[in-house]
Amino acid sequence: MPLMNVRERKRALRAQFRKYRTECSPELKREMDRKLYESFVSIKEFSDCDTIFAYISGNIECDTEQIIKMALSEGKRVAVPKCAAHTNEMDFYFIKSYDDLSPGKYDIPEPVPEKCEQVRDFSSGLCLVPGLSFDYQGYRLGFGKGYYDRFLSRFGGITAGICYAKCTVSELPRGVYDRAVDILITERFINRTGM
Numbered sequence: 001m002p003l004m005n006v007r008e009r010k011r012a013l014r015a016q017f018r019k020y021r022t023e024c025s026p027e028l029k030r031e032m033d034r035k036l037y038e039s040f041v042s043i044k045e046f047s048d049c050d051t052i053f054a055y056i057s058g059n060i061e062c063d064t065e066q067i068i069k070m071a072l073s074e075g076k077r078v079a080v081p082k083c084a085a086h087t088n089e090m091d092f093y094f095i096k097s098y099d100d101l102s103p104g105k106y107d108i109p110e111p112v113p114e115k116c117e118q119v120r121d122f123s124s125g126l127c128l129v130p131g132l133s134f135d136y137q138g139y140r141l142g143f144g145k146g147y148y149d150r151f152l153s154r155f156g157g158i159t160a161g162i163c164y165a166k167c168t169v170s171e172l173p174r175g176v177y178d179r180a181v182d183i184l185i186t187e188r189f190i191n192r193t194g195m
Helices: 003-023 026-042 044-048 065-073 147-152
Strands: 051-053 077-083 090-095 101-103 109-111 126-129 133-135 158-162 183-185 190-192
Touching: 026 044, 026 065, 026 158, 026 183, 044 158, 051 065, 065 077, 077 109, 077 147, 090 109, 090 147, 126 147
Parallel strands: 051 077, 051 126, 126 158, 158 183
Antiparallel strands: 077 090, 101 109, 183 190
16 A cells, blocks of 8 residues: 555544544543443453553543552552653653643643653563554554654563544554554453464
8 A cells, every 4th residue: 555545544544533532422431431441450461560551541532540540559560651852752750649740741641750760671561552543453543643653662561552442443554663552452342462
């Protein structure tokens, strides 16, 4: 498939899934997020991990707050990203609570470096991966900035994508640098893609 067609297809899919998420009623979103939370904390990889790399969810993303609070309550180390200034790179910092966050890039709370320890070892752990859409092989369609694509290229642990079932498709357009997640979790099913 020519490169321009891939870009156009990704742009159309992003618009489609943004529209679904934006128009989703608050009640339905809360119910889907509750089921996603229950599915995620039920997997063996979550119970076995000492460190979880999570993201702080924005308005249309699958909610991660309850997952993060559960991980902290179980004594797991929780690392969340901070976007580096003037680049599309992320640094991760360990947080002890939501009090360690302040408004950051894109109005999403980020860790305050003065309060948190920066993560230096990315060889293990469980990473919760955001996406507008995932396909059944675990490939993702992100928000288009490339932050997670860059991060996942150097992450050595287990990756778990969470997504609403209506935002999953049989196959997404992908590039040579795209990396599939090991586990895809929706409110309706869990698919172990690369394990």
